Amino acid sequence: MIEFVNCFTVPADRVDGFVDQWRQVNAYMVTKPGYVSHRLHRAVTSDATYAFVNIATWDSADSWREAHDAGFRALLSGPEWAGIRPVGALYDVVHEGAAS
Amino acid sequence: MIEFVNCFTVPADRVDGFVDQWRQVNAYMVTKPGYVSHRLHRAVTSDATYAFVNIATWDSADSWREAHDAGFRALLSGPEWAGIRPVGALYDVVHEGAAS
Numbered sequence: 782m783i784e785f786v787n788c789f790t791v792p793a794d795r796v797d798g799f800v801d802q803w804r805q806v807n808a809y810m811v812t813k814p815g816y817v818s819h820r821l822h823r824a825v826t827s828d829a830t831y832a833f834v835n836i837a838t839w840d841s842a843d844s845w846r847e848a849h850d851a852g853f854r855a856l857l858s859g860p861e862w863a864g865i866r867p868v869g870a871l872y873d874v875v876h877e878g879a880a881s
Numbered sequence: 882m883i884e885f886v887n888c889f890t891v892p893a894d895r896v897d898g899f900v901d902q903w904r905q906v907n908a909y910m911v912t913k914p915g916y917v918s919h920r921l922h923r924a925v926t927s928d929a930t931y932a933f934v935n936i937a938t939w940d941s942a943d944s945w946r947e948a949h950d951a952g953f954r955a956l957l958s959g960p961e962w963a964g965i966r967p968v969g970a971l972y973d974v975v976h977e978g979a980a981s
Contacts, residue, residue: 870929
Protein backbone atom coordinates (compact mmCIF):
# COMPACT_ATOMS: atom_id res chain seq x y z
CA MET A 782 0.00 0.00 0.00
CA ILE A 783 1.09 3.55 -0.71
CA GLU A 784 -0.45 6.94 0.08
CA PHE A 785 -0.72 9.76 -2.42
CA VAL A 786 -0.99 13.09 -0.59
CA ASN A 787 -2.03 15.89 -2.93
CA CYS A 788 -2.37 19.49 -1.64
CA PHE A 789 -4.27 21.96 -3.83
CA THR A 790 -3.86 25.71 -4.02
CA VAL A 791 -7.20 27.05 -5.29
CA PRO A 792 -8.10 30.67 -6.09
CA ALA A 793 -10.59 31.94 -3.50
CA ASP A 794 -13.42 32.39 -6.01
CA ARG A 795 -13.05 28.79 -7.20
CA VAL A 796 -13.07 27.01 -3.85
CA ASP A 797 -16.84 26.41 -3.79
CA GLY A 798 -16.80 24.83 -7.25
CA PHE A 799 -13.74 22.71 -6.65
CA VAL A 800 -15.40 19.62 -5.20
CA ASP A 801 -17.67 19.18 -8.23
CA GLN A 802 -14.81 19.41 -10.72
CA TRP A 803 -12.63 17.18 -8.56
CA ARG A 804 -15.42 14.57 -8.44
CA GLN A 805 -15.22 14.15 -12.21
CA VAL A 806 -11.54 13.23 -11.99
CA ASN A 807 -12.11 11.07 -8.94
CA ALA A 808 -14.90 9.12 -10.70
CA TYR A 809 -12.34 8.22 -13.36
CA MET A 810 -9.56 7.31 -10.92
CA VAL A 811 -11.65 4.98 -8.76
CA THR A 812 -12.17 2.72 -11.79
CA LYS A 813 -8.41 2.16 -12.15
CA PRO A 814 -6.67 -1.05 -11.04
CA GLY A 815 -4.98 -0.57 -7.70
CA TYR A 816 -7.20 2.23 -6.38
CA VAL A 817 -8.03 1.44 -2.75
CA SER A 818 -9.63 4.50 -1.13
CA HIS A 819 -9.52 8.28 -0.77
CA ARG A 820 -10.50 11.14 1.50
CA LEU A 821 -10.79 14.70 0.22
CA HIS A 822 -10.27 17.37 2.89
CA ARG A 823 -11.51 20.95 2.68
CA ALA A 824 -9.93 23.63 4.86
CA VAL A 825 -12.30 25.09 7.44
CA THR A 826 -10.70 28.56 7.20
CA SER A 827 -9.97 30.62 4.10
CA ASP A 828 -6.40 31.43 5.17
CA ALA A 829 -5.17 27.85 4.73
CA THR A 830 -2.28 27.52 2.28
CA TYR A 831 -4.03 24.54 0.72
CA ALA A 832 -7.79 24.81 0.34
CA PHE A 833 -8.03 21.06 -0.30
CA VAL A 834 -5.90 18.03 0.49
CA ASN A 835 -6.65 14.63 -0.99
CA ILE A 836 -5.22 11.46 0.56
CA ALA A 837 -5.57 8.47 -1.73
CA THR A 838 -4.45 4.93 -0.97
CA TRP A 839 -3.20 2.77 -3.87
CA ASP A 840 -2.01 -0.79 -3.78
CA SER A 841 1.38 0.19 -5.25
CA ALA A 842 3.34 3.08 -6.73
CA ASP A 843 3.14 1.36 -10.12
CA SER A 844 -0.67 1.28 -10.03
CA TRP A 845 -0.72 4.93 -9.05
CA ARG A 846 1.61 5.84 -11.92
CA GLU A 847 -0.31 3.83 -14.51
CA ALA A 848 -3.61 5.38 -13.41
CA HIS A 849 -2.31 8.86 -14.28
CA ASP A 850 -2.72 8.19 -17.98
CA ALA A 851 -3.91 10.09 -21.05
CA GLY A 852 -7.53 9.88 -19.88
CA PHE A 853 -6.57 11.44 -16.58
CA ARG A 854 -4.62 14.23 -18.26
CA ALA A 855 -7.54 14.95 -20.60
CA LEU A 856 -9.80 15.49 -17.59
CA LEU A 857 -7.39 18.06 -16.22
CA SER A 858 -7.04 19.97 -19.47
CA GLY A 859 -10.24 22.01 -19.07
CA PRO A 860 -10.16 25.73 -18.23
CA GLU A 861 -11.64 25.05 -14.78
CA TRP A 862 -8.27 23.57 -13.78
CA ALA A 863 -6.24 26.63 -14.78
CA GLY A 864 -4.81 28.36 -11.73
CA ILE A 865 -5.23 25.33 -9.50
CA ARG A 866 -1.84 24.02 -8.38
CA PRO A 867 -1.36 20.57 -6.89
CA VAL A 868 1.63 19.68 -4.73
CA GLY A 869 1.68 15.91 -4.42
CA ALA A 870 3.94 12.99 -3.59
CA LEU A 871 3.83 9.34 -2.57
CA TYR A 872 4.20 8.43 1.09
CA ASP A 873 4.50 5.50 3.45
CA VAL A 874 2.76 5.60 6.82
CA VAL A 875 5.64 5.47 9.32
CA HIS A 876 3.84 6.12 12.61
CA GLU A 877 0.21 5.89 13.68
CA GLY A 878 -1.84 5.82 16.83
CA ALA A 879 -5.28 6.24 18.29
CA ALA A 880 -6.74 7.22 21.64
CA SER A 881 -7.38 4.23 23.85
CA MET B 882 -14.40 15.56 14.29
CA ILE B 883 -11.80 17.68 12.57
CA GLU B 884 -8.61 16.83 10.69
CA PHE B 885 -5.32 18.63 11.19
CA VAL B 886 -3.14 18.23 8.11
CA ASN B 887 0.44 19.31 8.76
CA CYS B 888 3.06 19.22 5.96
CA PHE B 889 6.73 19.44 6.98
CA THR B 890 9.63 20.77 4.97
CA VAL B 891 12.74 19.07 6.41
CA PRO B 892 16.39 19.64 5.39
CA ALA B 893 17.69 16.54 3.60
CA ASP B 894 20.25 15.69 6.27
CA ARG B 895 17.58 15.78 8.97
CA VAL B 896 14.98 13.53 7.37
CA ASP B 897 16.25 10.31 8.96
CA GLY B 898 16.16 11.81 12.46
CA PHE B 899 12.79 13.46 12.07
CA VAL B 900 10.56 10.60 13.17
CA ASP B 901 12.34 10.27 16.52
CA GLN B 902 12.05 13.97 17.32
CA TRP B 903 8.46 14.04 16.09
CA ARG B 904 7.61 11.10 18.38
CA GLN B 905 8.50 13.18 21.43
CA VAL B 906 5.95 15.82 20.46
CA ASN B 907 3.40 13.19 19.49
CA ALA B 908 3.75 11.42 22.85
CA TYR B 909 2.73 14.69 24.49
CA MET B 910 -0.16 15.43 22.13
CA VAL B 911 -1.82 12.01 22.43
CA THR B 912 -2.34 12.68 26.15
CA LYS B 913 -4.45 15.78 25.42
CA PRO B 914 -8.25 15.82 25.70
CA GLY B 915 -9.83 15.50 22.27
CA TYR B 916 -6.97 13.68 20.53
CA VAL B 917 -8.49 10.88 18.45
CA SER B 918 -5.82 9.45 16.12
CA HIS B 919 -2.95 10.28 13.78
CA ARG B 920 -0.96 8.95 10.85
CA LEU B 921 2.51 10.26 10.03
CA HIS B 922 3.48 9.89 6.36
CA ARG B 923 7.05 9.87 5.05
CA ALA B 924 7.71 10.63 1.38
CA VAL B 925 9.11 7.68 -0.57
CA THR B 926 11.25 9.93 -2.79
CA SER B 927 13.65 12.67 -1.76
CA ASP B 928 12.25 15.18 -4.28
CA ALA B 929 8.93 15.55 -2.45
CA THR B 930 8.16 19.13 -1.39
CA TYR B 931 7.11 17.83 2.02
CA ALA B 932 9.24 15.05 3.47
CA PHE B 933 6.54 14.30 6.07
CA VAL B 934 2.80 14.86 6.35
CA ASN B 935 0.90 14.23 9.56
CA ILE B 936 -2.87 13.79 9.56
CA ALA B 937 -4.32 14.01 13.04
CA THR B 938 -7.98 13.67 13.96
CA TRP B 939 -9.29 15.71 16.90
CA ASP B 940 -12.77 15.77 18.32
CA SER B 941 -13.07 19.53 17.76
CA ALA B 942 -11.15 22.61 16.66
CA ASP B 943 -11.26 23.84 20.26
CA SER B 944 -9.55 20.68 21.56
CA TRP B 945 -6.92 21.00 18.87
CA ARG B 946 -6.29 24.66 19.78
CA GLU B 947 -6.10 23.99 23.51
CA ALA B 948 -3.65 21.10 22.98
CA HIS B 949 -1.16 23.46 21.35
CA ASP B 950 -0.23 24.94 24.69
CA ALA B 951 2.95 26.07 26.46
CA GLY B 952 4.08 22.47 26.92
CA PHE B 953 3.75 21.85 23.22
CA ARG B 954 5.65 25.01 22.35
CA ALA B 955 8.43 24.08 24.77
CA LEU B 956 8.90 20.75 22.98
CA LEU B 957 9.37 22.59 19.70
CA SER B 958 11.89 25.07 21.05
CA GLY B 959 14.91 22.76 20.76
CA PRO B 960 17.59 23.28 18.09
CA GLU B 961 16.54 20.08 16.32
CA TRP B 962 13.39 21.92 15.17
CA ALA B 963 15.27 24.84 13.59
CA GLY B 964 14.93 24.75 9.81
CA ILE B 965 11.89 22.50 9.88
CA ARG B 966 8.85 24.34 8.53
CA PRO B 967 5.31 23.11 9.05
CA VAL B 968 2.41 24.16 6.84
CA GLY B 969 -0.77 23.12 8.59
CA ALA B 970 -4.49 23.80 8.73
CA LEU B 971 -7.76 22.29 9.94
CA TYR B 972 -9.95 20.41 7.48
CA ASP B 973 -13.29 18.69 7.13
CA VAL B 974 -13.54 15.50 5.09
CA VAL B 975 -15.89 16.45 2.23
CA HIS B 976 -15.67 13.39 -0.03
CA GLU B 977 -14.50 9.84 0.55
CA GLY B 978 -14.69 6.49 -1.10
CA ALA B 979 -13.24 3.01 -1.27
CA ALA B 980 -12.93 0.29 -3.87
CA SER B 981 -15.84 -2.13 -3.73
